Amino acid sequence: MTQQQSAQVRRIRQWSPIWVVPIAAVLIGLWMLYNHYQQQGAMLTLLTANAEGIVAGKTQIKSRSVDVGQVVSVELSDDLTQVIIKARMKPAITSLLNADSQFWVVKPQIGRGGVTGLNTLLSGVYIELQPGDSAQQQLQHQLLDTPPIAPADAPGVRVILSTADSGGLAAGDPVLYRGYEVGTVEMREFDLSTRRTQYQLYIREPFDVLISENVRFWRSSGFSFDLSAEGLQVDVGSATTLLSGGVSFDLMQGWPAGNAVKDGTEFQLFPNKQSIQDGLYSEFVEYLLFFDESVRGLKAGAPVEYRGVRVGTVASVPFFFAIDKPFEVSLQQGIPVLIRIEAGRLYENLSLPQLREELKKAINGGMHAALKTGNLLTGALYIDLDINPEPVIDAEQQSLQQQRLALSDSAGYPTLPTARSGLSNIEQKVLLALDKINNLPVEQLLVQSEKTLQSTDALMQNAQRMVAQLDALVANPQMQQLPGQLQQSLQELQRMLAGVSPGSAAYDKLNGNLQTLDQVLRELQPVLQTLNQQSNALVFAADAPADPQPKRAKQ
Structure with missing residues (x-):
């Protein structure tokens, strides 16, 4: 077999120029990254309850219609109670982000100032920045629901x-x-x-x-x-x-x-x-009044007048704050009303002690309060003060005034006498008249009237029967002949009277006899006078009257 020999590996220690390219790329990348972060502005955080219309990577932040930043994220907070909006601002704008800066969403709105934000219908909503003048930088702000009325640094x-x-x-x-x-x-x-x-x-x-x-x-x-x-x-x-x-x-x-x-x-x-x-009349004197009539229509703020001149104001109607058993008081003493006599309404430089002294003199002189109608349409009432130097007060009214005085003293207020108004007096008289009419024996009158009507009915029936009898009498033929006989008798009486009328023979004869009788009476008058003076003148001759002897004049 052929024997294999192992290769000898020798490490090359020379530096290869090929590494220049990746090293340069890395350095350029690092420089570009550093330059990118250097050119970026601060990260702004906005808090809001609703992020309607705001989209990450799209919604712009503007100031005077110039882009100064962009929303990069829209997230919910950890407790889900609000929305956290993060936006990257441009570097030149970082100095404007201070404690006085304000942010709000611009969107179409219809308000009292008119229609605004119509340009956002096509471009979408954006966030408006209004810079402040504070020297303290702040990168977290609350996003306002509505735009501010005026800038914080506005003069x-x-x-x-x-x-x-x-x-x-x-x-x-x-x-x-x-x-x-x-x-x-x-x-x-x-x-x-x-x-x-x-x-x-x-x-x-x-x-x-x-x-x-x-x-x-x-x-x-x-x-x-x-x-x-x-x-x-x-x-x-x-x-x-x-x-x-x-x-x-x-x-x-x-x-x-x-x-x-x-x-x-x-x-x-x-x-x-x-x-x-x-509200200018801050100095006043308070009085407690009691009215035994209806106070409907009298309200707090109503005027208190003295013969047409306003001198005060009604403070409370009714006034039960310092009075025990208010319902019992209303039934027995009357409705309590608190009024104020204001010093500034009378004349300047009038002190409260002087006002109290003058009012005390006026009350001793017969000043009293009464309810008057101020407006016939609404029925509003006011209190009128007047002076009656000789008031007519019976024992019952005097006792009532003493009770009211003690009650007002316990409440801590002076009292002022009251009197019924003119309309109330008329109303009271009308009620008294109605009570008298109600106490009349109407039932007895009705019974007597019924009997009278029955008697009148019977009388009318008798009258009808009498009329019927008269009709029958008139219809009798003999009664119809009676007018003719009466006319004949009147004619005969006329003829008889015509025989003794002036110019007739009987009238002339009677007139001659009367004249002869008158002449005889004249002739007998001297004889009768002589017999009156000498009753035996018919037997013995009467003495001739003596001649008149003149009277001796008085020396």
């Missing part, structure tokens, strides 16, 4: 409004100064600790100089309609507030402007401008 001033009413305003509503739009409502939130709603307002430059410490803010509803005891009040605002509402502010008449305010200054938001005027 102007931001103030906070606080109110107990949670309705009426929303983000985007205008802020008005005497009808001119000077700002916007930026934010609305509810504070659980204070149970009040807070609004953040942005007043843009140069109108921010109008905001001073003495300005007052009120809600502008566009159209307000108030039908109260003071009458009908209609307030129509601008077209903007008529559709969406808003906030108005101004200085009250006669107030100084005061100092300028800083960002974050808090003001109170009033429901309307009238409520601001009512």
